[in-house]
Amino acid sequence: MYVAVKGGEQAILNSWRLLAEQRRGDAGIPEITLTQIREQLGLAVDRVMAEGSLYDPELAALAIKQAQGDMVEAVFLLRAYRTTLPRLAASLPIDTSAMSLQRRISATFKDVPGGQVLGATYDYTQRLLDFELSNGAPVAPAPAAANALPAAADIATLMNAEGLLAEESPPADDAEPPDLTRDPLTYPAGRALQLQNLARGDEGFLLALGYATQRGYGHTHPFAGEIRQGAVIVEVVPEELGFAIEIGEITVSECQMINQFAGSATEPPQFTRGYGLAFGASERKAMAMALVDRSLRAGELGEAVTSPSQMQEFVLSHSDNVEASGFVQHLKLPHYVDFQSELELLRKLRARHFAGAGTDGAAT
Amino acid sequence: MSILAKADCAAIESACKTIGELPHVQWLRRPETGLVMVRGRMGGSGAKFNLGEVPVTRCAVRLENGIIGVAWVQGRDARHAELAATLDALLQAPEHDGLISKIHTHIIEPLAAVQTARRDLKARKAAATKVEFYTLAREAAAPPSSA
Structure with missing residues (x-):
């Protein structure tokens, strides 16, 4: 039996609009800017760049905004973007x-x-919530030494x-490494x-x-x-x-x-x-x-x-x-036909089970 | 090239205004944004491996006198690449009306100074977080009691 799975177009369009509205949040509150994300949520930006495998702070900030801060979704957006660009070269190894x-x-x-x-590290902070940050307060510039190290x-x-x-030294041929994106x-x-x-x-x-x-x-x-x-x-x-x-x-x-x-x-x-x-x-x-x-x-x-x-x-x-995330979340896609066949099978098995149980019961 | 690649596009643009109109250039390669695969080395010094990509924009221009300028700049800004390639070509042209020294003194050197100052401030702020260990010398043993 072939079951056409169509429909839902209007529902999807409305879902997009609902998503956009939820992403924006309360319209009475100023919208967050990419510069604010890049400057003030820098570690989130760095993580999205690292796992997105694309070093572009502006795009990572955009991905974070678009994904409402869902990091895995933001990484996905950045990965998808990188597939649209041609590979121009490989760099010399960074030193x-x-x-x-x-x-x-x-x-x-x-x-x-x-x-x-x-440097700047959380290692020596006390991990106590800093309530002064909740209202925003001017931050004094960090001290600088007289000379760089x-x-x-x-x-x-x-x-x-x-x-x-x-x-660790380079092999004699210092060959080009294989690339899992290729x-x-x-x-x-x-x-x-x-x-x-x-x-x-x-x-x-x-x-x-x-x-x-x-x-x-x-x-x-x-x-x-x-x-x-x-x-x-x-x-x-x-x-x-x-x-x-x-x-x-x-x-x-x-x-x-x-x-x-x-x-x-x-x-x-x-x-x-x-x-x-x-x-x-x-x-x-x-x-x-x-x-x-x-x-x-x-x-x-x-x-x-x-x-x-x-x-x-x-x-x-x-x-x-x-x-x-793709493979786990693909379980949300329609599996109606798969599941229907499982249902049929299970009904048959149960019918056989209970029929058998009935016979056994009669025998004892 | 390195200074122009690392400079902010708006900063190059405003510095360019100080030398007057930039000459008309012909495109040899229009700005194209693509990716460069950044490589690292195992353990910092061993065999190469692919770390991840950076967006880069490249272009090539030709001046009326045939001199060619090339730019590869990190990011997706076509104008940044265009300005860098144009200045690259101008810097290779024979000196005319002191243009090359003007480019150096009005564009390259100020941009370089900004970059050096920024890097130096960051480095000095990092240096201020260097741990200065001091050792507590054990106090001299108390003299034996005279009692």
């Missing part, structure tokens, strides 16, 4: 060691060269000198695809997996070797020029997680590494990413793979909130 630092801490060396620079050597360079930390993921995926997937993965999902590793599901004995946040230059080599030019600057958060490792048949005992890198001020995301990156290297480092966060296919297939 995070040359970052204009806004924050830089190490939990492994108190006197790390370059120092512990806290000199560039700080990264922790890896310091530790590599003794060979205590697994080295080719569907297949397993096992290399670490380049793994990092790309994690960098755009859902922060909540990665946070839970990272937390699980700390509680014993694939323990990696992590230390936050270094966390950096700040601006890096983006350079491309346009084919019409043939040399590198700066096209702009982006803010990123980076986490070098260093992990205990007893060594294997081929590797001496040394610290191994998990890496986190994300657009914007996304420190929690970068830390969770680094934990999960290291966990997923279990196979490569000869560790037993026993927990979800060590299983690449489990993690990479479920980290994307656009895909996850």
